[in-house]
Amino acid sequence: MAYAQVAVAHDDHSSHDDHKPHGWRRWVYATNHKDIGTMYLVFAGIMFFLGGSLAMLIRLELFRPGLQFFDPLFFNSLTTMHALIMIFGAIMPAWTGLANWQIPLQVGAPDMALPRLNNFSFWILPFAFLLLLSTFFVPGGAPAGGWTMYPPLMLQGGASFPMTIFAIHLMGASSILGAMNVIVTILNLRAPGMTLLRMPLFVWSWLITAYLLIAVMPVLAGAVTMLLTDHFFGTTFFTAAGGGDPVMFQHIFWFFGHPEVYILILPAFGIISEIIPTFARKPIFGYEAMVYAIASIAFLSFIVWAHHMFTVGMPLAGELFFMLTTMLIAIPTGVKVFNWCATIWKGSLTFEPPMLFALAFVFLFTIGGFSGVMLAIVPADFQYQDTYFVVAHFHYVLVPGTIFGIMAGVYYWLPKWTGHMYDQTLGKWHFWLSAIFVNVLFFPQHFLGLAGMPRRIPDYAVQFTDWNMVSSIGGFGFGLSQLLFPYLIWKCIKHGVPIGNRAWEGAHGLEWELPSPPPFHSWETPPTEAVLARAAVH
């Protein structure tokens, strides 16, 4: 079987370099999934704080009406760059980092299937972001056309325009390579006996996410390339004067963009589905239903894109079709939420930091999901579209949703990675501060949107002042609380208490059958059936 071949090849390789390389070579030439995973996670962390700092500047400007600190151009660059950095720099690399660390451990594979490609897909990223971030220093400043890059506005961009597009090409290439690696690893390198329906749900969610990535990242690349040729080579794909259509860009962009939002959230669904059973000491309720729910979400995500475009003016049938499909996609999402609730029913619960983040995820993601359903109702959407209601909606699914999901994952597996237990009290502080401030930050934005405050504005009418102040205070609180996180990780590495294989007594899964930290080369001999049975997640 494929497993055996690769294991042999791997032995070959390790015979001449048995222990890990040292110094910079270890990282630049890295082919080990754990090292690459670590690099992805560190990179994502840096980008998270960078994108977060931009968000702090945005909330600073919005604390009061009027233009206090920044000129509108710079403010518009802030919103654009905040989005690009958080989506492509923080969240997506964090997911790939977790995939790198966990998938081989969880399916009993010695490494990712394509280690050199893995190295390449990571090392593209720093260059992509150097290119993107350097736009802050070119004439005209960083891109200010919004992360959605709608033409004709985007075509008015200055020197930053082609740089942004090339940076997006690079990020897209990196994601596609990462996704290929995940698919090949899961499909070919599972330990004998690890059948598809025995896989942990994190692995399942990543498998499906990887297919989404491969399907839609090229679409984004196509869309931005068409922008590029419209700008420099005289094509008129999106220029009305030349017979093109700016609305076509929106269709192409959102054909990428909607699956993209599920790319950002599905792995979180997977992680939550691992953490809740661990701390409820009870298998996940409806394992197969969970798998089917993810698969149906992924399928439906391809046919809902134009719900981002209800106010553009589509034919009647189009508006109705996208309203209906968008409501349908809420159903499998609801199934997941209800199954998580059913998992804690009759469990034996403890509330360590991963569990706290996971429970908060379930509740707060539900709020974000429901505001999404409200946005699907076309006649009502006309009121919310392009207002702060939308901002509140997607931040609810992305911050207490995705970001909490990532943090839950890190809190869950950090002891495995470092071999040390972290300071749980500090982790609980981090949780409670985050959970409270995130609501102070984003909940009032619903009100602002309902009152009619448009998004992407540095200055606003006085009637919006109060809730903006509250939101900014929440923002500063949330931002500051995040500093606890790197401190906690540093402290865990330096001074954490050593732990055994199974960091959490209720944890199941192959990763907990390995020492903590796992050896540099793990699962060089596949797990036995007895180990597999002990590790079974359901």
Place this chain on the structure above:
Amino acid sequence: MSALSSLPQASSIAPQVDTLFWFMVALCVIVVVGVLIAMVSYSVKYRRGSPADRSGRQAQSLGVELTWTLIPLALFIGVFTWSLFVFAKMRSPPPDSQTVYVVAKQWMWKTQHPGGQREINALHVPLGQPIRLTMTSEDVIHSFYVPAFRVKQDVLPGRYTELWFTATKLGSFPLFCAEYCGLDHARMGGNVVVMAPADYARWLDGNAGPQSLAVRGAALFRAHGCSGCHGANASVHAPDLDGLYGRWVQLADGSTVIADDRYIRDSILLPKKHVVAGFAPLMPSFSGQLSEEDLVALIAYLKSTARAASDPPAIGAESTHEHD
């Protein structure tokens, strides 16, 4: 919740949108609070070491999964049907609506009344009169948004989009640009002023431009040589445009379209796009020679020649010719 309830319901559609909205809020609150109660109470009851009864646990149940799949499905189909009715209303301007043209540009709103009155960042309308806006943009995409009316419509370069409302409250209501449009997007806005019909009539008189939109259009029609081909005793074989507006037109490719604003605009700027059956494609493109405001005036002129006052087509229904 202060926000939405503090926002006046100033158009005929607003109460219906709000009812739908509040229904959805109620639905969401019930489920979200339900999830919260379940999570908190299970967390307390089934904390480790608690004496709660844990017998009869299940790892899965088809019945349960089906229940929480099918109940939301039924609910959603209900809401979908309800929205359908509200939405149908939002898309069909009443036949007696009065047209106002809106041209957006970075970063201002220009409005033109049929009588030739022009305004910048403001729109005066009479109370109780359905108003139909025909809108286009000179540069990038903008979006016409009046929160108090619960209406929003993107305004696109190179085509017309439409929006209608009937104001039901006197006063001045903020107008925003909702679609991000660059540097001064935040400051692109104005006011919609709703006046009693008598005041509105006085306002119209007081602000009458030198000529009505249609008269200006007629002058442009001669100045740009349209009448040379389309006039009664023209040498070129071109269709007579009198009474064209609102009629069905048979095209050379066999399809038919309704001669609305969008069609006339395309005929002028992209004449090869729709060639009228029985005519040679002789008409030159006027793209680049006419401003958005000139186009609007030409359309108003052609409209004024429409003999039979046919009902305006429903918004969006005219898009048949978009995809050929």
